[in-house]
Amino acid sequence: MRIIVARQPDGRYLLRPPASLSAEYSHTDLDPDAAAELVGIWERRYAPRWVFPSVERDYPPLVARDVRVGRCIDLALTEYLLLAHAGRHDEPRGLGAAYARARGLPPPADPGTEHREPDEEPTLFELHRSGLPPGVDPRDAAETVLADQERRLREQTHPERLRLLIAAESASALAATEMSADGLPWCADAHRDLLTTLLGPRPPAGQRPPKLAELAERITAAFNDPTVNPDHPGSIVRALRRDGVDVPSTRAHVLRHVDHPAIAPLLEYKELARLHSAHGWAWLDQWVRDGRFRPVYVVGGVVSGRWASRGGAALQIPKLLRGCVRADPGWTLVVADAAQLEPRVLAALSGDRRLAEVSADADLYTSLAHTLFGRTPIEDDRARAKIAMLSAMYGGTSGEAAPLLSLLRRR
Structure with a gap:
């Protein structure tokens, strides 16, 4: 059983059940509270596969009203x-x-995306604009798009593979919305204690924390130049060149091989400054609010198809801070590593x-480093092997990526 559920520009919902339910529920233009109640009833009673024009846009108000659904088709992700x-x-x-393509018409741009950066959140009114021609019922459009997508799937060489991927992505969309709503349990006190231990007391806005200020003084003293700014790579490169050390950049893997009294405090500064800024x-x-880290998770948010997040770099929580993720009382955290x-x-x-x-080894990158460089891997070798592999997967060519990718190809 499939039930279409679409959110209108005014926030109301339009539902379209199959004919077997239409007689029982004739009123399907509902405010969010009534829609959530009906969706909850149908989910418990029939466990249908819901058809959302966009789970990211249409599902959050239902989740906010404690409604969770088990299965869906996300037309936007399928498209x-x-x-x-x-x-x-x-x-x-x-x-x-998608509706325009299904009818053989030139597709309009997705509403609100023309002048927005990829990681910038859409505004309320952008979310509500559907891009449909005036007078077209979103339920009719969803039915048309669903039928067209089914036709295109049948024309594939291996339609069953794409069907499985579509089901997985649609389930991921539900999970991402629920994760965004629920947040991640986060101990703010532990986070503050860690920052104070590593950086000192919180400084006024625009000033360096005490530890960073101390390291900056050590760096300028090592260069004997109070104008050197550790926050600006160009300033460090010029200062090193004045002391007879020529480096292409101030990346950590480059600086670790440099013999200069400023390097040790500079490496420590870079690491702590990254923690402070990020x-x-x-x-x-x-x-972090009410004991929860609250980003927004986005399925298929980058060109490779991987998830992305809006806010807080949710997919890149540094190891140093992972101890701040703490289960609620009565719950247990389960960690899975792909x-x-x-x-x-x-x-x-x-x-x-x-x-x-x-790839057969437990740590692929260490094994790859051994193959690439022909030696027992040292600390930097694993990181460089990872750069090579990620460049192969995602098309990286800048910086170290190009020569490492060339080496990977030769091996």
Whole structure:
């Protein structure tokens, strides 16, 4: 059983059940509270597969009213997967664009995306614009798009593979919305204690924490130049060159091989400054509320198809701060590590037997480092091997990536 559920520009919901339910529930233009109540009843009674034009847009108000559904089809994500499979991943995928394509018309741009950066949140009114022609019922549009997507799926060489991927992505969309609503349990006191231990007391806005100020003084003293700014790489490069040390950048892996009295405090400064800017007190104020870290998770948020997040760098919580993630009383955290799943998938898909052999080890990147550099890996070798592999998967060519990728190809 499939039930279409679409959110209108005014926040009301339009539901379309199958004919067997239409007689029992004739009124299906509902405010969010009534819609949530009805969706909850139907979910418990029939466990249908819900059809959302966009789970990211249409599901959050239901979740906010304690409604959870088990299965769905996300038309926007399905459209994205079908377009990407056809090599057209840059085309708009919203309901209006998908409806236009289904009718053989030029698709309009997805509402609100023309002048917005990829990681910038849409505004309220952008979320509510569907891109549909005036007078078109979103339920009719959803039915048209669903039928067109089914037709395109049947035309594929292996439709069952794409169906499985669509089901997985749609389930991921539900999970991402629920994760965004529930947040991640986060101990703000432990976070503050860690910041104070490493950086000193919280400074006034615009000033360095005490530990960073102390390290900055040590750095300028080592250069004998009070104008050196450790926050500006160009200033450090110029200061090193004045002392007879020529470096291409101030990346940590470059500086570790430099013999100069400023390097030790500079490396410590860089690490702590990154913590302060990316996950310091301002981050805590902005993203942690009521004992929860509250980002927004986005399925298929980057061109590779991986998840992304809006707010707080939720997919890159540093190891130093992971101890702040603490289970609520009566609950237990379960940690699952995909163990470098993507490069292992790449090894299988590519048919590269040598890469498959490397992938058999528990730590793929250490094994790859041994193969790339022909020696027992040292500290930097694993990181460089990881850069090579990620560049192979995601098209990286800047900085170290190009020569490492070339070496990977030769091996």
